[in-house]
Amino acid sequence: MDQQSTVKKASVALHTERVISEISPLIFGGFAEHMGRCIYEGIYDPASPLADSRGFRPDVMSALKDINYRIMRYPGGNFVSGYRWQDGIGPKENRPRRRALAWRSIETNQFGPDEFMEFAKELGTEPMWAVNLGTGTIQEAADLVEYMNLPTGTHFSDLRAANGHKDPYGVKYWCLGNEMDGPWQIGQMDAATYAEKAVQAAKLMRWVDPSILTIACGSSATSMPSYPDWDRTVLDRSYDQIDYFSMHHYAANPYPSATNMGLEKDTDSYLASNVHFAEHADTLGAAIRVSKVKNRSKKDVFLCWDEWNVWYRARGGDGDWSEAPHILEEEYNLEDALVVATWLNTFLKKADVVKIACIAQIVNVIAPIMTKSDGMFRQTIFYPLALFSNHAAGMSLDALVKAPLQNTKRYGPVQVLDVSASFDPQTGKGASFLVNRSQTEALSVTVSWEDRAPQSLTQAWQMSGGDPQAGNSFEQPDRVTAQDLALPPLDGNSVTLTLPPLSFTTLLSQHAPA
Incomplete structure (x- = not known):
């Protein structure tokens, strides 16, 4: 079985006016x-x-x-x-x-x-x-x-x-x-x-x-x-x-x-x-x-x-x-x-x-x-x-997340994808923060903006690795860091990106200011 066939799918729906509170x-x-x-x-x-x-x-x-x-x-x-x-x-x-x-x-x-x-x-x-x-x-x-x-x-x-x-x-x-x-x-x-x-x-x-x-x-x-x-x-x-x-x-x-x-x-x-x-x-x-x-x-x-x-x-x-x-x-x-x-x-x-x-x-x-x-x-x-x-600035958005569940001994079934997002109406800057907590499976995640599409995606970073115990030291100070991520193409009001197992991804977007 190749890697592509094992990738599971998830989705995140954002609306810049579906707000939890100011951050x-x-x-x-x-x-x-x-x-x-x-x-x-x-x-x-x-x-x-x-x-x-x-x-x-x-x-x-x-x-x-x-x-x-x-x-x-x-x-x-x-x-x-x-x-x-x-x-x-x-x-x-x-x-x-x-x-x-x-x-x-x-x-x-x-x-x-x-x-x-x-x-x-x-x-x-x-x-x-x-x-x-x-x-x-x-x-x-x-x-x-x-x-x-x-x-x-x-x-x-x-x-x-x-x-x-x-x-x-x-x-x-x-x-x-x-x-x-x-x-x-x-x-x-x-x-x-x-x-x-x-x-x-x-x-x-x-x-x-x-x-x-x-x-x-x-x-x-x-x-x-x-x-x-x-x-x-x-x-x-x-x-x-x-x-x-x-x-x-x-x-x-x-x-x-x-x-x-x-x-x-x-x-x-x-x-x-x-x-x-x-x-x-x-x-x-x-x-x-x-x-x-x-x-x-x-x-x-x-x-x-x-x-x-x-x-x-x-x-x-x-x-x-x-x-x-x-x-x-x-x-x-x-x-x-x-x-x-x-x-x-x-x-x-x-x-x-x-x-x-x-x-x-x-x-x-x-x-x-x-x-x-x-x-x-x-x-x-x-x-x-x-x-x-x-x-993360401006307003915290109420992200609607659909993702596979993962069973845990302590908390029962938990979504494998954890997400928060922000939007600053003064500057039009948005940020999405995504964690794939699966130890073994990648996620193909589609992020959609329901009310207005970004004018562009501006930057992305990702932390990931196959060993959850890997860390940094004086001898290896950059073993685990946030790396620049190539921006995926924007398809209308959505973008799809692959999140490796054990990963944290930050995606920035630019929207027209309110």
Whole structure:
């Protein structure tokens, strides 16, 4: 049997006015935590021969800019629940060294609030600050808002000016703690206790700066015994004091099996993980709607998926009381990149409720970029991140997909083709994102635009390979990348292209602007 005879068929129907919602650019965000080598030896590495006078690596900065992050969460994560922000300001020689209990490492505080703000400015990204609601007080959270956002004339704003930054930073987005339901968290609380502290912190922080937007903690994982009751309690009690509600999840293969309590490697189910992602967003979206009604509120609260990624190999988080320990340095492969692509598809398909998302993290620690003192490389997950962030804009379209089903142990029958699409009516630019999650069969896919044909197809890229475990390394940095794809011919209002097994394809189209 030849290859052509084994190709199955699928179709995608798009209509530029069949819209899910406007795409928030903030779904293309990152997360930088004082953890392992994310900050030190990652984005800040003054000892590197490649570093500039500020300690930033131009090569790393260039790669981060290629992803086009729109928002950046900082400084944690578990780290923030024991963080004293004033340790990281002022002359570096006076900053204290501390034990960072979350990751059993030494925090030198050589990179702190002002350095992060300089990094965010250089990167061109919106900063999103997390405040310490573990060991920290609501007053300390309000003081940080004063330091960051107020004009000079008060103690902490004058302190910022004395540290060389006269003008306010104007930080808009503020996370009210991190994963406060987790027993691993410094200062763990039950839902009612956390909700009360979050409400009082948000109230005081807003009295300092009424323009800020706040994000409350949801459950740290869907596997938590308290999920989704924690979420309902926090939402019910804090609804009118918050603007976003946080959610976290990490995908894995192998996956813990409920039947044998061991590890079961299951690539077909893993590649269908976005079934779970969508259910997670739907559950919390429903909880938000119920809380809005219960609070008789007129405001909307949206989801902030501020920790997401593949993470399961490098699970050891013990830094053994060292500086910048080499922990959680996940090595990603092709199947991981495909899962990341389906996750980004989910963000577009849930664009009506998911308005912020931050991949955890950005350098070295479960990250798309890996560094050593004199070099770096891009991991497989770098490519879907960059393609979505740079090309998904405007409106998320409700794509009608017909495709063969593939049976999975975890989720039952799932379409083998996963699709999202965007259209910007201002520019006429469209983008389609297609994942063939079959390990063995190619797909012949016809994409049709029902209301108006593209004037042209402008560019296409594809990631694929026969080995789902193939990845990149310092020795082989370009083993798995997104390659330019020859544009298929446009036939009226449709185009047909072949998607190899285990592939992610991005197709750009140009339409007449509205």
